[in-house]
Structures are given as structure tokens and as C-alpha cells.
Amino acid sequence: MRRLFGVLACLLALGGGAYLAEREAHASIDGVSFEGERAERGFSANEATYVAVRSERTPHGPTESARSTDGSIRRDERRETTRREPLTSDEARARHGLGEAFADGLVLTGATPHRLILFTFDDGPDRRTTPRLLHHLDELGVRAVFFVTSQRLHEPGARAVAERAILRDIVRRGHVVGNHTRNHRQLPLLDTPEVLAELGGTERVFEDELGGRAWLMRPPGGSRSPRVDRVIADERYTQVLWNLGTGDFQVRDADSVVETFIRVLSRRELENGERGGIVLMHDTHDWSVEAFPRIVGWLRDRNCQLLEAGEELYDIVDDPTFFFAPRGDAEPGAVAPMARPDPAVIARRQAALREATAQRCGRLATR
Numbered sequence: 011m012r013r014l015f016g017v018l019a020c021l022l023a024l025g026g027g028a029y030l031a032e033r034e035a036h037a038s039i040d041g042v043s044f045e046g047e048r049a050e051r052g053f054s055a056n057e058a059t060y061v062a063v064r065s066e067r068t069p070h071g072p073t074e075s076a077r078s079t080d081g082s083i084r085r086d087e088r089r090e091t092t093r094r095e096p097l098t099s100d101e102a103r104a105r106h107g108l109g110e111a112f113a114d115g116l117v118l119t120g121a122t123p124h125r126l127i128l129f130t131f132d133d134g135p136d137r138r139t140t141p142r143l144l145h146h147l148d149e150l151g152v153r154a155v156f157f158v159t160s161q162r163l164h165e166p167g168a169r170a171v172a173e174r175a176i177l178r179d180i181v182r183r184g185h186v187v188g189n190h191t192r193n194h195r196q197l198p199l200l201d202t203p204e205v206l207a208e209l210g211g212t213e214r215v216f217e218d219e220l221g222g223r224a225w226l227m228r229p230p231g232g233s234r235s236p237r238v239d240r241v242i243a244d245e246r247y248t249q250v251l252w253n254l255g256t257g258d259f260q261v262r263d264a265d266s267v268v269e270t271f272i273r274v275l276s277r278r279e280l281e282n283g284e285r286g287g288i289v290l291m292h293d294t295h296d297w298s299v300e301a302f303p304r305i306v307g308w309l310r311d312r313n314c315q316l317l318e319a320g321e322e323l324y325d326i327v328d329d330p331t332f333f334f335a336p337r338g339d340a341e342p343g344a345v346a347p348m349a350r351p352d353p354a355v356i357a358r359r360q361a362a363l364r365e366a367t368a369q370r371c372g373r374l375a376t377r
């Protein structure tokens with residue numbers, strides 16, 4: 011059965027993004043369904059000015075004003091319109107890292123007609139592979155979301171100590187973390203107290219190491235059911251799926267991961283008009299860590315051609331801001347619409363990207 015799940019999860023992971031039919035084998039017990047799975051470096055001079063809304067809360071968490079339109083927690087330029095207290099840089103980093111601005115959202119699939127790319131890494135941290143990935147991310151100036159499975163972090167011993175330190179390092183470097191459960195079990199097969207225990211196990215580690223819970227979660231294997239969607243929504247999580255699978259858990263070499271990414275990206279565009287989205291990778295595999303800088307390199311090379319052609323460029327974003335939509339009164343499990351950020355924001359980001367890309371590609375051309 012585990013194998014069947016694996017196969018289904020694999021097939022769906024590549025083509026993810028659509029709400030697929032219920033899986034027959036378990037539809038009768040739980041209506042199980044599957045759904046397919048930055049240019050600044052680190053926190054710099056701006057870090058001490060990150061603020062979060064402390065006074066403006068609805069019963070459902072932070073208000074819209076906690077979120078910016080340009081990919082980060084709003085900075086203090088809006089302090090005059092909302093009452094805010096400045097946070098220390100550590101507090102601000104932890105808040106950003108826990109994704110508090112993304113509570114209570116619709117289920118995110120990554121669907122977008124824009125060339126916005128968000129990288130996500132699941133199942134870590136792993137002391138053998140995650141530190142190298144963090145190095146690549148810093149080198150490339152990219153921020154990502156890490157969906158943490160905490161099973162190993164609860165075990166006694168040096169490995170857990172090392173991996174808890176890596177978890178803190180992920181947030182210190184400006185990435186966001188999300189809950190990928192404690193034991194990576196298919197949630198629809200568990201009863202509700204077990205689902206809560208799976209979420210709670212990872213929350214405990216986040217609270218111990220980061221001082222709070224996370225607000226993003228990714229269901230293992232992308233497997234969902236209406237009942238589990240409701241449990242997750244009651245816990246005020248935003249579920250993050252993906253539309254750009256890399257198949258990195260099915261292969262053992264970086265070439266295959268890069269090729270699959272490119273193939274899936276172009277197929278998404280042809281079939282669904284989705285030109286960007288949320289990329290699923292795993293920071294637990296050597297070949298994924300090796301593939302990551304190659305994928306970023308490919309996107310940046312492609313940008314040289316796109317610039318030439320006068321097309322929209324690939325824009326690697328730092329967090330789910332552009333994909334996020336508040337759930338409001340929608341049913342738990344309701345899926346976010348295609349992400350169409352404010353055209354003015356896209357235009358501003360594209361203008362900056364074109365300038366940087368022209369310089370970079372010009373340098374390449376004259377070498």
C-alpha cells in the first residue's frame with residue numbers, strides 16, 4: 011500500500027496543481043484526494059527595520075497589512091498608518107521565517123500566468139545535504155521555503171542537535187519554514203487526533219528552536235481529504251502544494267532533475283498557460299542540491315533570450331506572497347485562483363530584472 015501511495019504520489023507530483031479525482035482505494039473511508047506536489051543576500055541593513063503588526067489582529071490572525079506587495083514583510087514606511095512596534099532583528103527574522111503573514115490562506119498550487127518562480131524544499135533539514143543547499147542559496151541570492159519533517163529532530167543524539175541548529179540557520183539566512191508533519195505519513199489515512207499529533211510534533215520543534223509555530227504546511231505526498239483540509243484550516247495553516255515537480259525523489263542524478271524541471275515548466279505553459287509557479291524539490295538528496303544551482307543558471311540563461319525577445323523574464327521570488335490569497339469564508343480546501351499580482355508590481359520588478367539581466371547577459375556576450 012505504501013508503495014502504491016509512492017507511485018501515485020510520484021505520478022501526481024510531476025503534474026501537480028490540479029485538484030484530482032478521489033483515489034478509489036480509500037474514497038470510501040475518507041474521500042482521499044491527491045493534488046500534484048532573491049537578489050539580496052541575507053538580511054542586511056534592512057533587517058532591523060522589519061516590523062510586524064502587533065496591534066492589528068483579527069480573530070483570524072494578521073491582517074492584510076502584515077503582508078507586502080513586493081515579496082516581504084512590509085517595512086516601516088507604513089508605520090504612520092498602522093500602529094507597529096519595531097522588532098529586534100532576531101524577532102523579525104523569526105516571524106518572517108515562520109510565515110506568520112501567510113496564515114489562514116486558500117490552498118496554494120503555484121498556478122500563475124506570470125514567470126514567477128518560488129523554490130520549496132521538503133523533508134529536511136538533513137545535515138548531509140541541507141548546509142550545502144543553504145550555501146548555494148546564499149551564493150545565488152535566492153530565498154526559499156523549507157517544509158520540515160521533524161521525525162529525526164526528536165531523536166536523542168548528535169544528529170538531532172546538528173539538524174536543529176540547521177533549522178535555526180535556515181531562518182537566520184532569511185528563508186521561510188513550513189510544517190511537513192512529524193512522521194511524513196499520508197494524513198487522510200490517520201484519524202483526527204493523529205493528524206493533530208503529526209502537526210503538533212513539528213510545531214513543538216519550531217517552538218523550541220524558533221520561538222513559535224509555522225503558518226505554512228505541506229501535506230506529505232500532497233495527499234489530502236476534505237476532513238483533513240478542515241483540520242488543517244482549523245489550525246489556521248495555509249497548505250502549499252506545487253505545480254512544478256522535479257521528480258527528484260524518483261531519480262539519483264542531477265541531470266534528470268534539471269531536465270524534468272525544464273520539461274514540466276514548458277508543459278505547464280503549453281497545457282495550462284502557467285508560466286511559473288511553485289517548484290518542489292527535496293533538500294535531502296545530493297542530486298537535488300547539485301541540480302538547484304543548475305536550474306537557477308538555466309532560468310538566468312533563458313532570461314537572456316527572453317530579454318532579447320522582449321518577453322517577461324523569470325522572476326525568482328522569496329516567499330509565497332504572490333501566490334497567497336486569504337481564505338476568508340471559503341471552504342477549507344478551497345484552492346487559490348491563478349496568481350495575478352498587481353500589474354504595477356510586476357512591471358516594477360520586471361524593469362529591475364531587465365536592467366540586471368541586460369548587464370549580466372551583456373557581460374556574457376562579450377566574454
Ligand SMILES: [Zn+2]
Pocket residue numbers: 132133190194230231
Ligand atoms: Zn515530503
